[in-house]
Amino acid sequence: MNLKRTPLYEKHVSLKAKIIDFGGWAMPVQYTNVIDEHKSTRTNASIFDICHMGEIKIKGPQALAFLQYCLTRNLADQETGQIKLSTLLNCKGGIIDDLTVYKTDENAYILVTNAATRERDYQWLKEIQQNKNYDCLIKDISDTTGKIDLQGPCSEEILQNISSTDLKNVSYYHFVQSKIMDTKATISRSGYTGEDGFEIYAPASQINLIWDKLMETGRPFGLKPAGLGARDTLRLEAGMMLNGQDITEDISPLEVPYGWLIDWNKDFVGKSALEVLKKNGPAKKLVGFEMINRGIARHGYKIFSGKKEIGIVTSGTFAPSLNKAIGLAFLDKNFSLPDTVIDVAIRESISQAKVVKLPFYKRQK
Numbered sequence: 001m002n003l004k005r006t007p008l009y010e011k012h013v014s015l016k017a018k019i020i021d022f023g024g025w026a027m028p029v030q031y032t033n034v035i036d037e038h039k040s041t042r043t044n045a046s047i048f049d050i051c052h053m054g055e056i057k058i059k060g061p062q063a064l065a066f067l068q069y070c071l072t073r074n075l076a077d078q079e080t081g082q083i084k085l086s087t088l089l090n091c092k093g094g095i096i097d098d099l100t101v102y103k104t105d106e107n108a109y110i111l112v113t114n115a116a117t118r119e120r121d122y123q124w125l126k127e128i129q130q131n132k133n134y135d136c137l138i139k140d141i142s143d144t145t146g147k148i149d150l151q152g153p154c155s156e157e158i159l160q161n162i163s164s165t166d167l168k169n170v171s172y173y174h175f176v177q178s179k180i181m182d183t184k185a186t187i188s189r190s191g192y193t194g195e196d197g198f199e200i201y202a203p204a205s206q207i208n209l210i211w212d213k214l215m216e217t218g219r220p221f222g223l224k225p226a227g228l229g230a231r232d233t234l235r236l237e238a239g240m241m242l243n244g245q246d247i248t249e250d251i252s253p254l255e256v257p258y259g260w261l262i263d264w265n266k267d268f269v270g271k272s273a274l275e276v277l278k279k280n281g282p283a284k285k286l287v288g289f290e291m292i293n294r295g296i297a298r299h300g301y302k303i304f305s306g307k308k309e310i311g312i313v314t315s316g317t318f319a320p321s322l323n324k325a326i327g328l329a330f331l332d333k334n335f336s337l338p339d340t341v342i343d344v345a346i347r348e349s350i351s352q353a354k355v356v357k358l359p360f361y362k363r364q365k
Contacts (some may be wrong), residue, residue, distance in 0.1 A: 146207025
């Protein structure tokens with residue numbers, strides 16, 4: 001099987017990263033080890049190759065009206081330079097993608113999609129546009145866009161050394177058009193780790209130069225490259241969901257902590273299905289849990305209350321920042337309250353866990 005490669009692939013090979021197949025992409029899962037890279041992000045800073053993610057440009061007189069219908073979130077008050085998280089649903093109210101919306105100008109937006117859903121998102125948006133005749137351009141710019149995430153408490157100081165923008169003026173979930181060296185770049189204060197940090201977008205042809213400059217500038221601060229393994233433990237500690245694992249097209253925003261992304265006062269794709277679910281109430285909910293007994297609950301492990309099967313684990317790992325095993329699971333709503341004790345079937349044995357509030361980890365500000 002021929003795996004797709006990001007523009008930074010050769011960097012990972014030269015750093016002796018362990019490369020895995022991640023949704024058809026050859027991606028680094030680790031360079032040293034997951035715990036080392038995880039702790040580096042929490043205490044200093046780490047750099048991640050995220051070039052496999054998707055970017056879709058929406059532009060034109062009806063760009064806002066189009067996105068208002070496609071997405072659950074109300075974007076009417078979004079300002080230029082602001083980012084909003086939203087969900088893109090199918091007609092049954094299932095989550096195709098949880099994506100971020102960058103407003104770059106009046107009637108101009110960029111959607112940043114998950115890597116695995118990029119093509120699905122693009123085709124679905126085109127289908128909606130054609131069916132409803134919205135006057136806007138939809139263009140997939142993923143192949144010409146490079147993306148690096150710089151995450152951790154030293155991120156601002158590292159990036160400030162090579163950025164033309166005063167980063168202290170960039171608020172959380174906002175972005176600026178800037179320059180890194182002589183390259184035009186979009187810098188957003190956002191990320192998927194629970195730490196302060198930035199997502200950097202630049203032409204794919206220039207992303208290698210930015211990677212090298214960040215590595216050089218960040219060396220005195222303890223900057224390290226980090227792979228998908230640490231990215232997964234970091235996002236799970238922060239209570240963030242993984243598309244394709246914790247959320248799928250069979251899951252609605254009402255069954256996961258995304259109810260706040262729905263504006264019931266506007267029309268959007270999947271609304272009628274969600275209204276039925278809202279009226280009846282979802283039968284299951286995604287919750288966080290921590291292990292009481294030894295053992296790590298992994299994706300797909302069944303959960304019981306006594307002999308009654310009540311749920312399934314969607315994500316589970318050892319949390320290096322907390323020194324305990326944690327996870328996310330869909331549970332029967334009657335067992336979803338915090339402090340509820342549950343039984344997780346780990347291979348041939350049963351281990352106790354308890355439901356806890358999300359997130360598991362919050363950074364010290």
